Amino acid sequence: MFERWGSAVVRHPVRVIVTWLVVVMGLGGLGYLVLGPEGPAAVSGQNETDFLPESYESVRAARFAEQAFPSDAEDGATAVLVLSRVDGAALGPADQAEGREAVAGLGGAGVRGVGAPSLSPNGKVMLAQVTFTAKLGHPEVSSAVSRLRDDTAERLSGTPLRSGYTGAAAVAKDTERLDLLVSVGMIVMILILLVVIFRSPWVALLNLLIIALVGQGAVAVIAIAAKLAGTTLDGSVTGLLPVVLFGVGTDYVVFLLYRYRERLRLGEDRRTAMVAALGRVGSAIGVSALAVAVSFGALLLSGFGSFQILGPALAFAVLVMVLAGLTLIPAVFSLLGHRAFWPSKAWRNAPRAGLAARTGLLVARRPAAVALAAVAILAALGSAALAHRPSYDIETMPAGTESARVMRWLESGFPAGTLSPTSVYLSGPGLTEQTVAAYAERLSALPIVGEVGAVRATGQTAQVELLLAADPFSARALDAMEQELRPAAHAAAPPGSIVYVGGETSIFADIRAVVEVDLRVILPAAGLLIGLVLLLMLRGVLAPAYLLGAVVGGFVATLGAAVLVFQGAVGRPGLTFTLPLIVYMFVASIGTDYNILIIARIREELRGGASRREAVRVALREAGPPVAAAGVILAASFGALTISATLAEVGFAVAVGVLLSTFVLSWLLVPALTALLGRAAFWPARVGRTLATPETAAETAPASARETEPAGGPVSATMVQ
Known part of the structure; x- marks a missing residue:
């Protein structure tokens, strides 16, 4: 079958190449129409509740907050400005005044607003939240963070104060260079290894150009599908897709070109050699790709929406790459023949x-x-592996960056959960400020609660903000959320009110529950699917x-x-x-x-x-x-x-x-x-x-x-x- 396939490809290589070009360019244009100038960033998820089923409490809390406190649900990115003295001493009245004056003048393009600064309990740190007009990942946010950093430092020049930004938008800015290094480093390593293996720059360059072309089309299809389905792509999808496209795609190129070069060495002409190479390795490559795709497809069984999207996206990328490996790659290299391996002649021996x-x-x-x-x-x-422990701290900051350094300043004055507060929402009659304050007082007695933040009541709805004493993503915090905080929040609620516990700690407590089930379901399911593919291929x-x-x-x-x-x-x-x-x-x-x-x-x-x-x-x-x-x-x-x-x-x-x-x-x-x-x-x-x-x-x-x-x-x- 693959010999017949190969014969069809090498008879019309130009048609195959032109067809791929037309399809990819068409998908690029369609992507611009559907997604706009932001491209795939337009369908990136900003909140983990986007990927959890509606039955979980953290999701119900987020939905309630969107209705009861719509101003809090604005989807603009955020960062945190932190001020402290250079010598680490407590901020005096003059220092605090200078800090407030500097914060009051901040703003400009891309900035929706800067909150009033608050002083830490020990008086050493002031912080203010900055909200941007665009979502995380938008170029406008990145440029605004850079401008705010320079503007704040200039305003505090000549004073004993130092400033810095941390939080999601600042971390994203600090990781831009690392993300670029990852992409460039991956491409450079593939390029070098291909040159070393085949001793030809043309093989390496053609491989990268072809995969980049095919990958652009694959990413466009995935992003368009997400947009039309009303879903979002999280960082795991956007981060792993390029690696899968370039890594797996190069694998298929290597498998085919080894056999192709082997047949050329035997004296066959370029077309006969390519047909023979496809006949020998085509079925193995096809079955291998199928095994990879069904393995990723098993993630559809997950209860976590991020995995449900990740699996099909990666499976689709693999299938697209194997299709290119069985059509576009043979078409290009059957046209080039021996010239593809120029200037080396050692491969002939x-x-x-x-x-x-x-x-x-x-x-x-x-x-x-x-x-x-x-x-x-x-x-x-x-x-x-018996010592494996899961971690839910996804806000890892690059070492040596401003966001990581400023986070240490912040933690010297505020509780560990300051940037990820737990919000307890109430719905019911008679929720006065006095009633809600008394409720907050009862919750503050819990060991996991470090401090009570803002308390709001409107008569029918209320919000109590809690700053946890532990790292919001630590096992201690997640255990306390399930075993201590949620039960206490429901038990202590005013009569007739309904309670929803939200915030990132609540979200990841629910994610942990989902993932524990997924591990018991997906691992054996993926193994079963791979086993079936092997049975069909080997018939043993x-x-x-x-x-x-x-x-x-x-x-x-x-x-x-x-x-x-x-x-x-x-x-x-x-x-x-x-x-x-x-x-x-x-x-x-x-x-x-x-x-x-x-x-x-x-x-x-x-x-x-x-x-x-x-x-x-x-x-x-x-x-x-x-x-x-x-x-x-x-x-x-x-x-x-x-x-x-x-x-x-x-x-x-x-x-x-x-x-x-x-x-x-x-x-x-x-x-x-x-x-x-x-x-x-x-x-x-x-x-x-x-x-x-x-x-x-x-x-x-x-x-x-x-x-x-x-x-x-x-x-x-x-x-x-």
Whole structure:
């Protein structure tokens, strides 16, 4: 089927390329019409309650606040101005007057308003909230933050006061440079690795240009779909999409070009070589992409809306990239032929046996020992996963930035929960200021409450603002919300009133409850879907079983590695709460991806008449290098995220997981187990020698018997040696 597909593509390569260009440009124009000049930023979510079911109390509180206190529901971004003395001493009357005077003159383009400054209980810090006219992520907010910082510093010049901005808008401004470094770093690493692997700048540049073109269309479709569906995209979607597009897309390019170059080396013309390459790896690439897509699709089962959007978005991106890998990439490179690999000529010669060939020989000779060693590596890392603790502090600030420094000033004078207050809303008759004040007094006696903030009452509705004594995102605060604060708020309410407890701590207490259920549902569901894909491809029982077991072991080992680094070496209290699900999706799907390519080559050699150990040796020699190259490139892509303030843990964990999937699972464990089981691994399917005509004998013979085939994989002459 894929040979016929390839024939259709290489017969009309210009038509294929033009069709892609027209579709992408059309989607770009449609995106501008639907989304406006903001583009995908127009559908970015600003509140976690956007992604929770309506049945949760934090969501009901947010909806009640929108109706009862509409002025509080304005969707403009916010920041916090913090003032303190340079020497850290208490602010005297003159200092406070100078601070109020400076704040009173702030404003300008993009700023909706600046609140009156408030003094901390210890008198050392003043803060004022700034509200912007645009949403978080809008360029107007970024420029306004920069201007306010300069303006405030100038107003306080010559005084003993210092100023700084923190909060959501200030953090977003401080992470702009890091976000740019992540994107540039990822592209540069992919570019360098492709040049090293293929020794051609044209392969690297064409790969990046094609993926950027296809990715633009994919992002436009996802954003348009979100807009039409009335939903939003959160930071996990916008942060991971480019990595998936460039990382996974490059994988498919590498898999195809290895076989394409191999066929060119055999003397075939550019079109015949591309058809043969697609016929050999097309099915493996297609099934691999399907396994990745169904794995991400399992996130639809989540009760958390962010995951429900993330899963289909990433699945769609993968399917678009594999479609490009089976159409646009073959069209472009079948046109170029040998010229694509200019200026290098070394690829024309069969490379020497490298690390992949030596590994294949080791696995073939001692499969039991290799399998035990691989299991020991996974078990050693996986044991650390027992210490895993989730963290819900998503407002991670880049170290060394103004927002992080100013946050320490703020915490020296105000309770830990100042920037994330808990709002208790009441609805009912007779809610006077005296009644609500007495209610607030009862809540202030709770150990988790550090201070009572604003109290408002309108007769029918009321709001009590509480500043928590603990970090609003800590396990202590979330536990207290569920076990202490909510029960007390409902029990102490005035007769006949209804209580809603809102705020970020309440939101994340509900998110924690949702995620705990998701882990019990999505992980086995994703495993089942991947297992079904493997069954359909391999038509056997044992091979899918140990392939699935291998990727589960890879996931546990990856989680353990993240625990060792971030909870151990770095000293964080826990890992980002989304990490297990995201890592499982990537490690399970990518691990399956690479395992399919290896085991498909083993089966190919078995069908060609090779013995089980010879089939494993040749499969690793031939398929090991492209798998290694793809794994290193994908790991480098995710590794770029380690400098991100919010996605560092995800980037590190997925990069480690990809490397484990590549070199421990695909290079060692899976081929070792297959060498032990042989053809029985594919039972009840029969993997006998394929009957061949004289014209196809060379194609069906095992690679070990084909003297014209190279002795090692194409990457052997480069980095994998």
